[in-house]
Amino acid sequence: MKFKVNGDEIFASTGGRPFDKNKPLIIFVHGSGLTHMTWVLQTRYFAFHGYSVLALDLPGHGLSSGKSLKSIEDMADWINSVIDAVGYKEASLVGHSQGCLVTIECTARYPNKIKTLSLMGGAGAIPMNPELLALAENGDPKAVDLMMDWAHGPAGHFGGHPVPGLYHINTGGMLAKSRTIKDTLGVDFRACDNYKNGFEAAKKIKIPTLSILATDDKMCPVKEGKKLANLIEGSKVDIIDNCGHMMLLEEADRVLKVLKNFITTNYPAK
């Protein structure tokens, strides 16, 4: 569906079901340069099981208008505006990679609005490789190739997509190339690199939090994910083996199972 946030027309997938304000809201926040489509194997389940779902395209990404937001803090405030714009007082947040930084910051800033937090491939800081950052800011497609290489684990490099016939790396690459690389990936990478408040924000979080980490994640390694999780009171950690940073696609079913148990327990549908 499309709706206005701060004057921009924003697109969000509702998971194939009509958006219903009587159901609890789950917001999914994608990673750097990507779109709502990365969440298709999680969102549709929740949409068909009693929740209202918004898998957002951040401004300037995917099908959303506007310009990419330049800082994680701006993105966190923007998520708060999304909740207001769709007429809700609270929501559950799910983030992947950069989306983890955004949702951590948002939860720390708006503690009364956010009811649960699920982090996939998250860390307290995501400093960027300078060469990769430069490539992305220059709009070089090589940045996307590198990101897809590093984001997939050894098993994911062979394929084995849960949806028959889909090929991971090329699909992810095409999502990241769907808009101008320097205006999406370049801006997002710079925002990640600049963000320094992740660990401090984590200490403020007092709501049920889940971290899903993957043994072969080179971008946000298990060690970094645990360091973040240890700062969040009562945080749960689930580690998926033989899987890389794109866990929501590489091991979609296992991710969904963990996410489902966590959200339905801590933020049940009516």
Place this chain on the structure above:
Amino acid sequence: MSDKNKKGTESKTYKFDTLSLHAGYQPHKNAGSRQVPIYQTTSYLFDDVDHAAALFNLERGGHIYSRISNPTVGVLEERVASLEGGTAALATSSGMSAIFLTVMTLCEAGDHLVVSSQLYGGTVNLFRLTLPKFGIKCTFVKPRDTEGFKKAIQKNTKGIFGELVGNPGNELMNMPEIAKIAHDAGIPLIVDATYQTPYLCKPFEHGADIVVHSLTKWMAGHGSSMAGILVEGGNFDWMQNDKFPTMTKPYEGYHGLSFAEEFGPTAFTMKARAEGMRDFGPCLSPQNAWNVLQGIETLSVRMKKHCSNAEEMVKYLLNHESVAWVSHPSVPDHPDHALAKKLLPNGRGSMIAFGIKGGKDAGVAFINNVKLASHLANVGDTRTLVIHPASGTHSQMDEATLKFAGLSHDMIRLSVGIEDIDDIKNDFEIGFRAARKPRLVSNQ
């Protein structure tokens, strides 16, 4: 940046030969089986009612029924998608069913397609005679008439279709220019790249949006199994105009799903599977998928040999007293020689068309007397194949259609195999000797 750092910022995704052997398959999820297992089954157990509903609602990935998808076929689909540089693929029971499914996913009654005139005879008949029965009309344009493709586009045109190198005359479409024409009109370019395989050409790199193959040919390579596939490039924006409502609007047949919104770069394949395989059902058998996978494992090795043998045969035919003309993109005076060099840098393919002196009678005598080359209606076998198109593959065409398709009665179509090149030449000498005395030999 130091050399060491340069190495660190080079993508290490697997390359063509490695993908040919490994893509789409993870042994640790299949009992450690090194070879891809053949899932010879019709259907798959659901964990519970909720799991069944989730699969039917496309909430989760997985298999329901082998008409829609099958794990062995799925490995083949991912493997071909990876080799083509595509986002997704859907395998079918034959190349023709891949074309039919592509058209039926793209078009509705009242729609129109612009189609290259130089195609496999069965494909010509599909576009000329069968699709009009479904209310889908086509305008044929000669493959070299790039401007003609533009002129033929109508308000209701939903795509341009062609074989990169036309069958059997070896005329090339200028794929990059025709892709631009298609994209300027907001429609996709669909390319049948059976003759090339992704080893010789990756059409997505030259602007194509959907690629179809008869996998029966070089991809499988051994003349054992029928199979086809459609592959999606993932770059076409279905939402850029209102031409494709079945891709962009809520689809009644799948809980109001908008394929373009939900699946973006894989939307076409998802629709072709969810709707096309469900409603038409041209599914590939797991045994045939496995056979094709065996062929793909050696694709680059075979294609190199096919192409080197073909170039040897071109030289041999060009200098032969019984040959009137030779058409192959490697010939310097072939009208598309420069274009072929650009689009087919790894080799110009192993299909040769040549004219035999003495016309139809000589052609028939040649075909009837070669011993090593097989006379049959296939191409892309490991073995050398020959046919006389006017009396074989294209025999259902009338005289005018034959002419428009660039066929002549003296034409022999040769699919060069990977036998020893001297043996192929020696066999052709037998055929040419008979062709010079057609009446005498045919009475023997």
